[in-house]
Amino acid sequence: MFGRVSETQNVETFRGRSVPAYQRIATAIRDKIVSGELAGGEQLPTELELAEQWGVARQTVRNGIAVLVSEGLVVAKRPLGHFVRKRENMLYRPQGESRDQPVSPEMDRFYQQITEEGRVPSQTIDVSLVQATPDIAQRLRVDPGTVVVARRRVRYINGEPININDSHFPLDIVKDSEVMLPADVARGTNQVLADLGYPQDRAIDEIYTRMPTPEQIHRLGLGPGTPVAVHYVTGYVADGTPVRCTVNVLPSDQHVIVFERKFERTWS
Amino acid sequence: MFGRVSETQNVETFRGRSVPAYQRIATAIRDKIVSGELAGGEQLPTELELAEQWGVARQTVRNGIAVLVSEGLVVAKRPLGHFVRKRENMLYRPQGESRDQPVSPEMDRFYQQITEEGRVPSQTIDVSLVQATPDIAQRLRVDPGTVVVARRRVRYINGEPININDSHFPLDIVKDSEVMLPADVARGTNQVLADLGYPQDRAIDEIYTRMPTPEQIHRLGLGPGTPVAVHYVTGYVADGTPVRCTVNVLPSDQHVIVFERKFERTWS
Missing domain, CATH: 3.40.1410.10 (Chorismate lyase-like)
Incomplete structure (x- = not known):
């Protein structure tokens, strides 16, 4: 676990309630999509990359991405990975x-x-x-x-x-x-x-x-x-x-x- | 069962696929809400009434109403029942x-x-x-x-x-x-x-x-x-x-x- 944040530590609070890691991952990616920093069509880092970056299990990353899929912000293109949904506008x-x-x-x-x-x-x-x-x-x-x-x-x-x-x-x-x-x-x-x-x-x-x-x-x-x-x-x-x-x-x-x-x- | 439609008969098809009763109930109520026939704030018939009207189990009615809740068209006000969501507009x-x-x-x-x-x-x-x-x-x-x-x-x-x-x-x-x-x-x-x-x-x-x-x-x-x-x-x-x-x-x-x-x- 050297150099990684353990999952139990990887929790912040929002208005007094702890925020699970999967939600924090979703929030971080969402902010970049909503602000335009991550553009439509761009590929997200892989589950493995995100898991390492956040120091969490792959399933935690998957749960975070699932939130973004349900919000219509991210699409899954198997087997390539996940992409920011392209809003044709x-x-x-x-x-x-x-x-x-x-x-x-x-x-x-x-x-x-x-x-x-x-x-x-x-x-x-x-x-x-x-x-x-x-x-x-x-x-x-x-x-x-x-x-x-x-x-x-x-x-x-x-x-x-x-x-x-x-x-x-x-x-x-x-x-x-x-x-x-x-x-x-x-x-x-x-x-x-x-x-x-x-x-x-x-x-x-x-x-x-x-x-x-x-x-x-x-x-x-x-x-x-x-x-x-x-x-x-x-x-x-x-x-x-x-x-x-x-x-x-x-x-x-x-x-x-x-x-x-x-x-x-x-x-x- | 006299005078009622049995649940297995109570299925229509949409583009060749059969449509479960709970979805048909949701569709029927939704159509009335979207068209304005059922106004915001109006109470839906009770689960029991709908179950009798459609000849289905109460759970089937509940599933149909749950669809409308998830779509934001209906709100539950316990213990009163379900109401068409009032859009303040x-x-x-x-x-x-x-x-x-x-x-x-x-x-x-x-x-x-x-x-x-x-x-x-x-x-x-x-x-x-x-x-x-x-x-x-x-x-x-x-x-x-x-x-x-x-x-x-x-x-x-x-x-x-x-x-x-x-x-x-x-x-x-x-x-x-x-x-x-x-x-x-x-x-x-x-x-x-x-x-x-x-x-x-x-x-x-x-x-x-x-x-x-x-x-x-x-x-x-x-x-x-x-x-x-x-x-x-x-x-x-x-x-x-x-x-x-x-x-x-x-x-x-x-x-x-x-x-x-x-x-x-x-x-x-």
């Missing part, structure tokens, strides 16, 4: 639908690494008539159970499902339009709504964070410890009538939601 | 700092139930000099390890911690200002920055979704299945220099992040 910009240019050039500098170079996007679309669930009904200001049009899309990158986008429209507005067709609408459904006499002039974005449902886990192929952001967009025409409610489900390991704001109040 | 509006009035009156109608009537807010503030972690350094465009000023706040409602807000500033900008004092700045730190010659005119908001770290679980008193939204705000002055980076940690069961957008492109 695909740039998801709600404002993209309502303007052509970003407000500020920081946007590009900031995320230049995220461009979809060489990545192949695709999507599936199905359209159905559904009874509005209470969350949709509230936002479209109809009674729950009212029949609305649901355009459901799953988006893929390189064949892997990446997010879910379900848009809901009042039936009487879109019933004779191409919104009803289960195919891409080249000019965009917002333009179709405008052509039908319902040009949207503003939207409310709401972002909720949740653990995924089993259906979402299945549809999106989510790993352990992967919460989702649920993003509602409700679009309004000038008189305040809601004409669209979109629900986007965005896995946490693949997306960062970004807004740019010009300050309307200035400090000077 | 405190309205968190990043735009609030940069303007006085919401763009649209929907805001108020939409969330009138969320006003903090009778709720008592408070906060703790500490200020320290820290070495910028890579995430902060990248956003403030300094080298990792550069000393910056960190103003760390924990906000409470009725004495319960509700979110964490840590703002980081370049040391040379704020070193002689009240930003350094561990007390509330009545005119706001953005006004202080402006008075120092650094009026911000825009910001980038980034929203990440994660499982909380143990430190966040402890500081915020988080229950099982409670992911957090991590919201970075980077504020820029007119020449594009970042002068502030705030990190907000928002528990998922207490917050909805809301933006309002005026469409800059119109469809007509």
Whole structure:
């Protein structure tokens, strides 16, 4: 045991309680991941290396790493070892639908690494008539159970499902339009709504964070410890009538939601 | 067994695999919670009622409910029973700092139930000099390890911690200002920055979704299945220099992040 810390000594306290070594190992590695010191895709030291470094049994190291796997920070790639989970952080910009240019050039500098170079996007679309669930009904200001049009899309990158986008429209507005067709609408459904006499002039974005449902886990192929952001967009025409409610489900390991704001109040 | 479905029959299939009864019970209840049919705070039927309704053993019902507890959708309140978790959905509006009035009156109608009537807010503030972690350094465009000023706040409602807000500033900008004092700045730190010659005119908001770290679980008193939204705000002055980076940690069961957008492109 010369030159090593024995396991019984290898205990610190946190608010008066002793912290087991496996948790301290998890904390040390987690801190490096969360702060960015250990980057996505980087390999962790081997179990043996960590066991020697911390002066603990390999099983203790394994327990520490298991905590990080359950938190979604580390992935096991057998037989290679453990790696910091690569968060793709695909740039998801709600404002993209309502303007052509970003407000500020920081946007590009900031995320230049995220461009979809060489990545192949695709999507599936199905359209159905559904009874509005209470969350949709509230936002479209109809009674729950009212029949609305649901355009459901799953988006893929390189064949892997990446997010879910379900848009809901009042039936009487879109019933004779191409919104009803289960195919891409080249000019965009917002333009179709405008052509039908319902040009949207503003939207409310709401972002909720949740653990995924089993259906979402299945549809999106989510790993352990992967919460989702649920993003509602409700679009309004000038008189305040809601004409669209979109629900986007965005896995946490693949997306960062970004807004740019010009300050309307200035400090000077 | 008259009039009941026997447990072996009580199995459906999902993509060719049979789904155990406890998962089907969880799914049925979850669907009602997610859609809003079962509201936050509502009590679930008792284990006995569910067992009779589904024609299964009480343990099967218990297993189904345990799934929902781990997902953060249901809470146990012994000896009363199980309840739909009440998501407070405190309205968190990043735009609030940069303007006085919401763009649209929907805001108020939409969330009138969320006003903090009778709720008592408070906060703790500490200020320290820290070495910028890579995430902060990248956003403030300094080298990792550069000393910056960190103003760390924990906000409470009725004495319960509700979110964490840590703002980081370049040391040379704020070193002689009240930003350094561990007390509330009545005119706001953005006004202080402006008075120092650094009026911000825009910001980038980034929203990440994660499982909380143990430190966040402890500081915020988080229950099982409670992911957090991590919201970075980077504020820029007119020449594009970042002068502030705030990190907000928002528990998922207490917050909805809301933006309002005026469409800059119109469809007509």
